[in-house]
Amino acid sequence: MNSVERITLAMQCKQPDRVPVAEFLIDERVARATAPGCIDAADCMDKLNLDMVACGAFFGTVHEHDDGTFVDEWGVVYKRNAEFVAHPVSGPIKSLDDARRYEPPDPDAPQRLGQLPELVLRYKGRRAIGFRHRAAFMWGAYLTGLDNLLVYFLTEPELANVVLDKVLECNIRIARNAVRAGAEIILLGDDYAYNRGPLMAPDQFREFVYPRLKKMVAAIHEEGALCIKHSDGWLWPILDLIVDAGPEAINPIDPVARMDLGEVKKACGDRVCLVGNIDCGELLSHGTEEEVRKAVRQAIKAAAPGGGYILSSSNSIHSSVNPANLRAMYDEALKVGAY
Secondary structure (H helix, E strand, O other): OOOOHHHHHHHOOOOOOOOOOOOOEEEEHHHHHHOOOOOHHHHHHHHOOOOOEEEEEOOOOOEEEEOEEEEEEOOOOEEEEEEEEEEEEEOOOOOOOHHHHOOOOOOOOOOOOHHHHHHHHHHOOOEEEEEEEOOOOHHHHHHHHHHHHHHHHHHHHHHHHHHHHHOOOOHHHHHHHHHHHHOEEEEEEOOEOHHHHHOOOOOHHHHHHHHHHHHHHHHHHHHHOOOEOOOOOHHHHHHHHHHHOOOEEEOOOOHHHHHOOOHHHHHHHOOOOEEEOOOHHHHHHHEEEEEEEHHHHHHHHHOOOOEEEEEEEEEOOOOOOHHHHHHHHHHHHHHHEEE
């Protein structure tokens, strides 16, 4: 069984020959330290025998400020940090008039698919091809400010709807283009929660977020691809809604956020594939190799029976992850993950 077949079966809640192993994002510095000689993160994924390679949509910088911040094609101001994803500082939408005038980036711009065409040429048929993207919520939050968007859900719903609809239309077009260019799995990265609970009440999630997530997933399926829905945090109050939106898999089932993998398996493992949940914060950064291997064995024991599980980190491989622990995680998964 090859990697594409293995990932596809797991995402159909079926049992492949072994537990697939995947990662959505690996910091380039960690990648090179983990797999010396690799040319980029995708090459690292391949050299480590992961079952998927992945890249993301590209939105370039349009202006650099003297204070070190920069503006991207969405019109959002960011401050760079040590990680791959910069921190948003402010967005261009402050009012309903701003929202009505706002024009998202061109979804058909030639650079929009980033590294995807290259990955398709290098790995198609040998590794599953993943494309990191979003639906509507987090780009909407970047455009308005997260706190502001959550307030708008209650006080200015028209403003929230205008913003989210414009973002969604742009992002659906990008997702369709990505699948047509060879992506087999769209990885939707909007976060809906933090470690103590969802960012919004379930009623607001049902009204503003769920219909757009469902529409994005439907568009992905129309193009013939699969969908993994990512969200950090304690998701229990909205977990059923996320699953009902139709993604084949959910990620990352973060143990630090009290998302017990075995409990999630019992609750919805017959309806959706689980992807995660090896702690990338303390464990992969500061734990011992044996502690990492033990966590891998526990995760496989909890979620692998019957299929429908892909082993991965609890978010992504950021710059603080210990390369030795990363190698240990994947090595142990390949060693003990056979069905």
